[in-house]
Amino acid sequence: MKIRQFFSLYLTNIFGVMNDQMLKTLVCFVAATWTDKFDKTTIVSAMAAAMVLPYIFLSPLAGKLPHFFRKKKIVNTAKLCELPIMLIAVLGFYFENIGIAMTAVLLMGLQSSLFSPAKYGLIKDIGGEEGISMGMGGMEAFAFLGMLVGTVAGSIMSDHDSLTLYAGMLFGIAALGLLFSYTIKADETKTAEETSANPFKFIRESSAIAKKYKGLSHVILLLSLFWWFCTSVQLILITHCEEYLSMTNTQTGYLLAIMAIGITVGCLLGGRLNHKRYMLGSVPRIGVLAGLLMVVVFILPFNQMGDHRMVYFGIFMTTIAITVGIFKIPLDAEIQKRVDSSELNIILAYFNLISFIFILAASATNILITYFLPTTYVFLFDGIILAAWSMYFMFYYKGSLCYRVRNFIRLHYDIKMTNKEALNVPAGENLLVLPMHRALLDPLILFSELYDYKLQPMVDARFWKNKFLGHVLNLFDAVQVPDLRRGGREGVEQVQKLDGIVKTQLENGSNILFYPSGHITMDGKENIGNRRMAYNASKILPEHTRVVATEIHGLWGSRWSNYGRTRTAPMVPMLVKSFKFIVLLRFLFVKKRAVNIRFTDITDSFREWSSLPRQAFNAKMEEFYNREEDPLVLTKI
Template identity: 25%
Template sequence: MSTHSQFHLLKERRYLPFFLTQFFGAFNDNVFKNALIIMIAFQVAEQHINLLTNLAFGLFILPFFLFSAFAGQVADKYPKDTLIRRIKMGEIAIMLLASVGFYLNHVGLLIFVLFLMGSQSSLFGPVKYGYLPEKLNRHELMGGNGLVESSTFISILLGTILGGVLIAMDSFVPISLAVVGFATLGYLSARQIPLTPAAEPTIKLDWGLWRATADNLKTVKRHRDIYLAIMGISWFWFFGSVFLAQMPNFTRLVLHGNEHVVTLLLTMFSVGIGVGSLLCEKLSNRRVEIGLVPLGALGLAIFGLDLSIAGMGMDLDIEGIVGLGEVLTFTGTYRINFDLLMIGVFGGLYIVPLYSMVQARSEKSWVSRMIAGNNIINALFMVVAALLGMVVLAGLDWSIPQLFLITIGLHIIVSLIIFKLMPDFIVRLVAWVVSTLVYRTRYSGLHNIPADGGVILACNHISFMDPVIISARSPRPVRYVMHDRIYHLPILHWIFRLARCIPIASEKENPEVLAEAYRQIYARLEAGEVVVVFPEGRLTDDGRVGEFKRGIEKVLQKYPVPVVPMALNNLWGSMFSRYRKKWYQRWPRKLWARIELIVGEPMVPEEVTAVELQRRVIALKNQAKADNPLLPDPPLKTDSRA
């Protein structure tokens, strides 16, 4: 695994030209959109402003419903480098038409151009997110997506500001030169994107747009984990749409601020998104860490709630609109800015792992079509967000902070539903917290775990934290086989059920439980999942690797799959091991200790026996000690033969 940070990608041709292309595209979109909105605000009769503004929004979103599914097919059928260049050539043509609209001062023509821009964006989206998993390794996805998301929101902010500045000039020339110039820069960047072979060139394109859309959504729903991740992404765009769409009116009605105050608030949010997105790689240790998603959801709830309360507490006796300097003197202004910054930070922690999860868990021949389905659902959620705003603000005549409060309530409900339907999010959060805050964990050999297909991971069993340590860095979701008595412990039982563990017992203890355990293990392996077993059958009592039971041989006779040996080091003696007989005697030990999980090369089913597997695990354990003398298992109670 590379030790370079995500910023090293900006030095590589496989990433930098693509990064610049998508940056200029997002930047140019917002230069044009904001210029058009300002034109509508200042050049259209007041009674038509709301109609045209909502029409513009609708026409920009409509192509995502109409063309996303078809765009996903095209993105998987043809080389993505060629598609990106052609899409960017189309953007230049669209911006030339926009220049004509600015010259003629024709709002209707410019609204039509906005529809064309939405169409171009709907074509680019599946290509954009489908390109990344083809050019980046799995451990680079979080960093690559983090850079894309952070640059996207920064480009939105800068483009919005520049669009307002240019359209305010008493000439069509500056804004026309800008939109055509940035489109051209995007095309020139796209010309440097390296060759990207088609993911699935045999696809037969479905020209029936509605049928293709329906089929696309059905396909997405068949992949449950990906579908739930997409619902999480779409919810973020719902959440963000509510907050960002109301920022101008929130500034004017709550803070009594001018356009400079709006810019400040949007800047805080955009900077926060950028920071949170870039933090994802560091916090995830360069892997697709979905455990960050519940953390992000929690932060969105806390700081969104605080923003709502702060907004409702702003009772200013002011007439008219004031400038940035005066607004900053108001009590509560800095709190609101900080809330928006943190909403952005936790939004980045929430959205980047979800995009990375969709890319990592989709088949390479289907990534773009999955992203197309994501774009369709995103657009639907954004439309619903706009409708919610209209109902609450216009229909019920409630305040903007009250709208924010309703959104936070919905956010909590939606998050709980998603995490209940896919408990992996919570399980991985717990594993991430333990492996990051409780221990200093070193992992080696993770590349030995096969990328797909059924596989068994076999590890020595030192402490109750062993499954957490393994889950924290496994590149794939795992299912644990655990003793039935442990599985049914009070309080902990719901956690084990959440983690979808498989309870097992001996033939003597409970033959029915044993038979059901084997049935579930076979089913999980047949489904291509990863099953983790501790062949010793229990925690070690003395720190040594105990005798491996032969149950794994029975499993392989029925369903032969690769077996990957693993060894844990330096957990013996911790409060979670059986170093002391009585649990109340196990005072906290080895917190923040250096521990290690070393993963060996896969064994073919024919060579796996309990004795040979035990020998390999002991060898890995001894190898880990030799390679890193800081990681011995000290003879706290007895000498360890491992």
């Protein structure tokens, strides 16, 4: 696959993005000078809204157009329409009429929204399946270059009050885009009609699909907040830089371009870090850091820093740009990772629509804040919202919580996992994971380390009585099972109900986990006794289920174990007390405690043992778990 096959599409794209950005920048800087300062802020926000509104209402329709028309024809027609739109824009500048200029911006947004799906759909038609990565990479790179050039060019042009210059650049770039659109060569395939063109119905249908992936809405909302944040900062800088820092339009344009580069550098850095070490658990901290930096920008009097005010302000804003760039990538990766390929396009379209709604909200909040307060308060508001939602995400999204817990535990525990490949089942199969229960900490270790396997724990219903535990269990899609401590007829009914729950979960293909012993060991040995849960599961085990026993060694004698106790300590107080202790140990040099976890596929043995009486079955399980003595290691962790 050669990149030159995409050049016509790339050049069509870059000239379109460049004209979008140039027109938007010119309207911000030039048209806004026709009014007073308050109106300038309003115009900047209204301009952004005019560019975004068509995407919100017309994206579903734009996705359906390739079903009725050839994608290249859609692109050609859109680029042809760009010429009269530029004529309207030039007339707006000639008559110094904000209404005409805004109409041009709105029409440009409409034109861009309608041909965007066709433009990106041509990538596969030009390069085939093997050319998708190259095609997408080039499109994004050229789009970024177009945004950069358009922003800087528009800023410089706005400092030269020349209608001839405006008209020449806008018409010239539009004509080049049209010319290259006719040189696109593609072997087009018919596009299937899948979703409603009604934006409200589209959101409802897509939202229903997103709900299938628990917590995915939190990722989409936080990623949309990234676009809200970037848009809000970009819009307020156009007014703030002139009003507080006495910067020219050209200088403001350079700052916006440098920040765009900063976001790109952050994205590249985030991608590299995320490739080496999954960064989702760090997203809340990064978001809080960016939010705090925005609060510092609000506090510091940059306008009183003399000739270096622009340098200091630029350093802060570029640092924030790099930070939010790093913040973005793990969230992008999480969507790609969580969603099935067959539904990924719908989820991405849904995310795009939600993002544009947030971008529109950024325009509205800027107008509202600057109506009552100075522009500096936008930095304060943006910082607080980003930091607050990032903290919320940490406690309400399973993936983020898992990776934060994992990183926290690994500060003082050297965790080694053996034969983890036993958990890798082919499509159509599921897992039944049966761990030994050495200490209060081992469930936290397992779920934070095995997040990717989407394990659902089966947990006694009584644990939901604690609100904190109930919240955490719901995050992990835990399955409530009856309290088996009851006796008599009610106890028999609870057992029957439990068997039905286990059978349903396994037959539905869920990856489930439960502890055969049902309690933390009191003597360092696994004691299943007369428990029936594992035994009953062996009787109803589906053919497509793999059974994996999990041995955990190294926690016996730790503060999390029952060593030296006559009964198990209450869970929540123990967790709080132990985590406080570990936090204090972060400031001291303490040797890490070794914890070894071994996974073993026991499916065949599990099925074979199912023919034994329950006591004999449990004895076999105990023999397997206790085949290796867990050494007693007394430490404070």
